[in-house]
Amino acid sequence: MMELVSMIIPVYGVEAYLGKCLETVLNQTYENLEIILIDDESPDYCPEICDQHAQKDARIKVIHQKNGGAANARNHGLDMATGEYICFIDSDDKIENNYVEKLLNAIKESQSDIAVCSFKQWYKNKTQDSTGFKNKEYSSKDYIRKFLSDWTCGLIWNKMFDKKTLEGVRFEEGHKIDDEFFTYQAILKAEKVVVFDESLYWYRMRKSGVMLSGTQYQAQMLKDRLEYMTKRYEMVIEKYPDLKAEYLYNLTDNLISYTRQAQGIKELEKDVRAIKKQYWNRIMFGLIPVKIKYSFFRSFFDKTKEELNVDEGENHYFE
Structure with missing residues (x-):
């Protein structure tokens, strides 16, 4: 039986990028997905884009909510998620078509609770690969130690979480940086983390919106x-x-x-x-x-x- 993977995507002010993001999500080689779009009262055309895609693909669920910020949106997505595994995607980014398949296989083959892949950062026509990723399995304790010298450990979008590690874990709302502390809590609840050096996530560098x-x-x-x-x-x-x-x-x-x-x-x-x-x-x-x-x-x-x-x-x- 194919496990259900929930993909949580908060949406706000990204009408220029949302279509491409959803295209890469819908084209995943692993198809048993629950795609949760949380429209955080986006002032542009994003709400319509979300609804249009939901009408075409039954795997998409859309939440239209009062503006509460990314942490609030992700928490609503977590409350709604029914998958055995969870991924978080930023709505202005994109992923390789085997992103879910590779992360899930890594978890299952290594019997880990969390899988981590490397990523690319890109701004307009410039692309830079992330560094420091090695194919390695970590105990929770060793990965917590790695946090001290590696800022990428705190990222959420290059990871897949076994849902059990997220029980009782939520994003703290009202903060500018909530993902790192969320990841800390998940790692502390995990027993094993697997990391592999394959860039499956494209992180967009922007000079507008929430990046101001x-x-x-x-x-x-x-x-x-x-x-x-x-x-x-x-x-x-x-x-x-x-x-x-x-x-x-x-x-x-x-x-x-x-x-x-x-x-x-x-x-x-x-x-x-x-x-x-x-x-x-x-x-x-x-x-x-x-x-x-x-x-x-x-x-x-x-x-x-x-x-x-x-x-x-x-x-x-x-x-």
């Missing part, structure tokens, strides 16, 4: 990263206490970096300082190289350097 950046957007991104950084630290060390030193090192390194990024944004400076105070003892007395502790110590007092008339000199950690 600005001071306010970047500030919210940093605020989200601060929140998720501490959440993931507490979650990981609860399940894998022996990873505490590595994750504390990572947390400290990020706090030093975020101190600089938050300069001039009062609310963020306050947030960073609060987290530094919260983790002060664990960092200063933890198994972290002295050089990093020293950088953290000096960054802690950046805010008061003018009042204390202290000459900070150079921080060689950033050279």
